[in-house]
Amino acid sequence: MSFRRALSKAPIVQHSIRSMATAAAGKTMTVRDALDNAMEEELDRDPSVFLMGEEVAQYNGAYKISRGLLDKFGPKRIVDTPITEMGFTGLCVGAAFAGLKPVCEFMTMNFAMQAIDQIINSAGKTYYMSGGKLPVNIVFRGPNGAAAGVAAQHSQDYSTWYGAIPGLKVISPYSAEDARGLLKAAIRDPNPVVCLENELLYGQSFPVSEEALSPDFTLPIGKAQILKEGKDLSIISYTRNLNFCLEAADIVRDKYGLNVEIINLRSIKPMDWDTILKSIIKTKHALTVESGFPAFGVGAEICAQVMESSAFDYLDSPIVRVTGCETPTPYAKSLEDFAFPDTPTVVRGIEKVMSLGEWA
Missing domain, CATH: 3.40.50.970 (Thiamin diphosphate (ThDP)-binding fold, Pyr/PP domains)
Structure with missing residues (x-):
């Protein structure tokens, strides 16, 4: 072994x-x-x-x-x-x-x-x-x-x-x-x-x-957490990528004055659509962040569900997905680092959603 x-x-x-x-x-x-x-x-x-x-x-x-x-x-x-x-x-x-x-x-x-x-x-x-x-x-x-x-x-x-x-x-x-x-x-x-x-x-x-x-402490399966409240953009993510989302939120706050809301999904299935849709209706912009492949991913499902919901009418720009690369994970560290989201990648995603930086 x-x-x-x-x-x-x-x-x-x-x-x-x-x-x-x-x-x-x-x-x-x-x-x-x-x-x-x-x-x-x-x-x-x-x-x-x-x-x-x-x-x-x-x-x-x-x-x-x-x-x-x-x-x-x-x-x-x-x-x-x-x-x-x-x-x-x-x-x-x-x-x-x-x-x-x-x-x-x-x-x-x-x-x-x-x-x-x-x-x-x-x-x-x-x-x-x-x-x-x-x-x-x-x-x-x-x-x-x-x-x-x-x-x-x-x-x-x-x-x-x-x-x-x-x-x-x-x-x-x-x-x-x-x-x-x-x-x-x-x-x-x-x-x-x-x-x-x-x-x-x-x-x-x-x-x-x-x-x-407490030994009696549990969290309900199917309920997301508002990890950080905001009013300008909803970021929907889970597990380790939330570290990058929190860092990116601080960067765009200082650089652009944006107040980003971050949702910690906690549960992939069932997913807390109520929290996601209410957040998007409030902020009118959305970004999903995950380390999986882009095709048929968690972010893709969120985009589809929003498209089919009343929250779609509130969006001021298309939802953007930040994902891992469409490739088997490389072994070389330089390529491995390039294959997955990090803080600068999330910042670029935020800039794209909000038409800032190179997307202005």
Whole structure:
């Protein structure tokens, strides 16, 4: 398993309870800690919850998301597997059929392609095909999209893939509160939920509220967050790209005096159309930002939905999409950096929507 271990260089850190105490005192928490203690609390709360995946137990997780859980809950609930995504995903789905609540971890969502039949046909469609008699309470989670230097076969964003499937819910957390609240909600949800995390966010710290530290804290799946209020332009994005959106908003504020509103989707499916449309009606301009391919993407779906809604009549300019490039992810760092959105790319997108800069 050395090749897959090489994908993660995260050091082993202290157990999540201590990390959580530090977060409570300093009001900050990393996304890694948020996911870890969210699972810990749900394992404590419900004996039918268990975690299964490659290196989740003895190695404390490939990205140290499950550190300390084996020591606390034992090998029957924190289960290491061989490199057999098709096999252990099928085991998890079968366990969900039997009434358990598996959390099925993929070392990267790219490896979940080996188990796509179990995720879509077995988990996603069974409740419908059983006439509502067989719910499938399961969470599929792991890092999604590009990390750094892992090339084309380990860098794809699956938001669009899973978002297209009836029967699946799809979440994509950004902050520590997102990660905690959405993962806990996903584990409690009776439907199959795909949790698309970002490896490059795992070590990033975010402020957390006292409310978010409660064991009862959850966030509703399907509800977006107004990350920053504004009046001139709506930016709709999710996960790590929100870092670039926030930086770009500061730049265009200082350069052009623009007051940008930023929407953190949190949930890809169901998507919070009410929040999106109300924001666009208010600002009359919109930009979508994602790291996926431009064709058939999340931004494309948002554009189509706005086009078919009453919000279209309020637009003062066409919606602009900022996406990843239409190419398999390059390995070379210079090309990899060029293949995905960054802060200057988002600034150029804002300038295009607002007819500023080179677009004036």
